[in-house]
Amino acid sequence: MLFFMIHRLKEGIEMMKSSWVEEYLDWLKEQYQISDLGNSEEIITPFVNSIGDNITIYVSPNEDGSITLTDDFDTIGDLTMMGVNLSLPSRKVYLNNIINEYGIHNVDGELFVVGSKGDFPMMKQNLVQAIIHIDDLLMTRKENVTSIFKEEVYSYFDENDFGGLKTYRPFGSSGNSYLIDYTIPKREHRPYRFINFTNSSSFASIATTGAMYGDISSGTEYNVKNSEFILIYNSEIASPSQKGFNIAERFNLKLIPWNNKHEILKLK
Structure with a gap:
C-alpha cells in the first residue's frame, strides 16, 4: 500500500520534466525506511528532529477505507521529556496555530491526520511539516x-x-x-x-x-x-x-x- 502511495507522489509531478526534480525524488525515495508492523506501517523519514532522531510516522488503515497517519505521541512526548512546558499560554497558541495551519489533530499528545489513500502524499507532507515546526519549541533559535x-x-x-x-x-x-x-x-x-x-x-x-x-x-x-x-x-x-x-x-x-x-x- 505504502509503496503505491509513494509512487503516486512521484507520478503527480511527472509533468515537471526537470531532471533535477526526478533525481531528487529518486534520492528522497531511497532515504525513507518502511517497515510492515502488521496492522500498520512504520515510515522512518530522512528528516531529523532537534534531539537527533529521524522523524517517524505510522500509517494504518481504517474500517471505512480511510487511513490514519500518526506520530504515535513521539513529538509532544519528546518535548515534555526535555522540559518544555506546553501548558504556558504562549506555547499553546504556537502549537494550535501549527495544528490549524497544517490541518492535523492533537488528541492527548498524539499528532495525527485522517484521510483517503489518494491523499496520502499531502497528508504525509502536512504531518511531517507540522512535526518539524512543533519540534522548534525545543530549539534555541532567537x-x-x-x-x-x-x-x-x-x-x-x-x-x-x-x-x-x-x-x-x-x-x-x-x-x-x-x-x-x-x-x-x-x-x-x-x-x-x-x-x-x-x-x-x-x-x-x-x-x-x-x-x-x-x-x-x-x-x-x-x-x-x-x-x-x-x-x-x-x-x-x-x-x-x-x-x-x-x-x-x-x-x-x-x-x-x-x-x-x-x-x-x-x-x-
Missing part, C-alpha cells in the same frame, strides 16, 4: 525563543495584574526615543518602573540596555530619583557574568532572573 519568552512575561504580568503599559517609548536626553517592553506608572510611594525583557544575559545585551536607561535617566522627565530600571533575563538560558553585573550596577540597572517570581512580584 526568533522563536525571544518571542515566546516575551509572551510568557507579558502573560504573567497580565495574570497578576501589574497594571503597566506595554511598549512605552520615553525620550532620553539625546532626543532619542526608546522602546520599553513594560512600564509601571509612578504612584505616591513608588517610582516609575521601566522593565525590559531579554532572552540573552550577555555583557553586550546588559551594556546596551544600561546605556539606554542611562540616556533616559539623564533627561528632564525621568531620573534615578523618580524611576527604577529593571532587566528581566531568561534564567533558563544563562545567567549574567560578573562583568554583566558590574556594568548593570554602573547604570543603576536592576537584574532579575525570570525564575525569581518572588522578586518580580515586588515590582507591582
Whole structure:
C-alpha cells in the first residue's frame, strides 16, 4: 500500500520534466525506511528532529477505507521529556496555530491526520511539516525563543495584574526615543518602573540596555530619583557574568532572573 502511495507522489509531478526534480525524488525515495508492523506501517523519514532522531510516522488503515497517519505521541512526548512546558499560554497558541495551519489533530499528545489513500502524499507532507515546526519549541533559535519568552512575561504580568503599559517609548536626553517592553506608572510611594525583557544575559545585551536607561535617566522627565530600571533575563538560558553585573550596577540597572517570581512580584 505504502509503496503505491509513494509512487503516486512521484507520478503527480511527472509533468515537471526537470531532471533535477526526478533525481531528487529518486534520492528522497531511497532515504525513507518502511517497515510492515502488521496492522500498520512504520515510515522512518530522512528528516531529523532537534534531539537527533529521524522523524517517524505510522500509517494504518481504517474500517471505512480511510487511513490514519500518526506520530504515535513521539513529538509532544519528546518535548515534555526535555522540559518544555506546553501548558504556558504562549506555547499553546504556537502549537494550535501549527495544528490549524497544517490541518492535523492533537488528541492527548498524539499528532495525527485522517484521510483517503489518494491523499496520502499531502497528508504525509502536512504531518511531517507540522512535526518539524512543533519540534522548534525545543530549539534555541532567537526568533522563536525571544518571542515566546516575551509572551510568557507579558502573560504573567497580565495574570497578576501589574497594571503597566506595554511598549512605552520615553525620550532620553539625546532626543532619542526608546522602546520599553513594560512600564509601571509612578504612584505616591513608588517610582516609575521601566522593565525590559531579554532572552540573552550577555555583557553586550546588559551594556546596551544600561546605556539606554542611562540616556533616559539623564533627561528632564525621568531620573534615578523618580524611576527604577529593571532587566528581566531568561534564567533558563544563562545567567549574567560578573562583568554583566558590574556594568548593570554602573547604570543603576536592576537584574532579575525570570525564575525569581518572588522578586518580580515586588515590582507591582
